[in-house]
Amino acid sequence: MEKKKVRPAIPPNIQYVVWGSAAGRCTFCKSLVTQNDDLGLSVPVGEIAHNVGWDKGSPRGKSNLSTDERTEPSNLLLLFRNCHKPADAGGVVGLYTVDVLKNMKR
Numbered sequence: 001m002e003k004k005k006v007r008p009a010i011p012p013n014i015q016y017v018v019w020g021s022a023a024g025r026c027t028f029c030k031s032l033v034t035q036n037d038d039l040g041l042s043v044p045v046g047e048i049a050h051n052v053g054w055d056k057g058s059p060r061g062k063s064n065l066s067t068d069e070r071t072e073p074s075n076l077l078l079l080f081r082n083c084h085k086p087a088d089a090g091g092v093v094g095l096y097t098v099d100v101l102k103n104m105k106r
Contacts, residue, residue: 022078
């Protein structure tokens with residue numbers, strides 16, 4: 001039985017750079033991802049997402065980037081929890097390409 005690969009953790013210092021570079025806003029919808037309007041609380045509802053996937057088998061994962069390069073801030077996006085799933089979901093995988101996500105991040 002083949003052992004399932006474990007997604008490497010993104011170091012906290014890299015996470016801080018990604019959150020700061022995005023000014024705490026989702027790359028897709030531009031919503032502030034530091035509060036939950038439904039609850040009226042200031043809680044992080046943002047997630048770090050990979051542009052080039054963390055592994056060759058993940059969405060947009062086919063690349064020559066090394067594991068370390070895949071966890072660099074330049075390859076990571078800050079997304080609202082509700083925007084992260086659609087970017088990687090089966091029905092829209094071809095819609096959000098590496099180039100599309102790079103342009104959105106800019």
